[in-house]
Amino acid sequence: MYELSLTSADHVRHYSVFPAAAAGWEVTVQHDRSLRLHEVYHDWHRVERVLARFEREVSELVASGWEVLRRASR
Numbered sequence: 001m002y003e004l005s006l007t008s009a010d011h012v013r014h015y016s017v018f019p020a021a022a023a024g025w026e027v028t029v030q031h032d033r034s035l036r037l038h039e040v041y042h043d044w045h046r047v048e049r050v051l052a053r054f055e056r057e058v059s060e061l062v063a064s065g066w067e068v069l070r071r072a073s074r
Contacts, residue, residue, distance in 0.1 A: 001025070002051060005069040006061055012069070013061070015054045017047060029054075 002017040013031050020026040020040045025047045029037040041047050062068065 002054075004054070004058060004071045006058065006066040007069050008061070008064075008066040013066070015058070017051060017054075 001019060003015070005012060005014045007013075011032055014029070016026075016028050018026050022042070024040045024042040025044075027037060027039045027041060027047065027050050028035065041050070058068075
């Protein structure tokens, strides 16, 4: 559904939102292979807020020199 990876020097950040079992969405954020966020939401409005936060954070990172490695939306 949503997947994005960014890189800067030797650092990587990965953001994803995918459908989860039982009518929910699995949200994850990784920084350099370290899991920073892993939640399952059953309320789409929470997922929308998380996606908006991801987009703000990604915009700030790109503005500071990070590069998008992979972006996928389904």
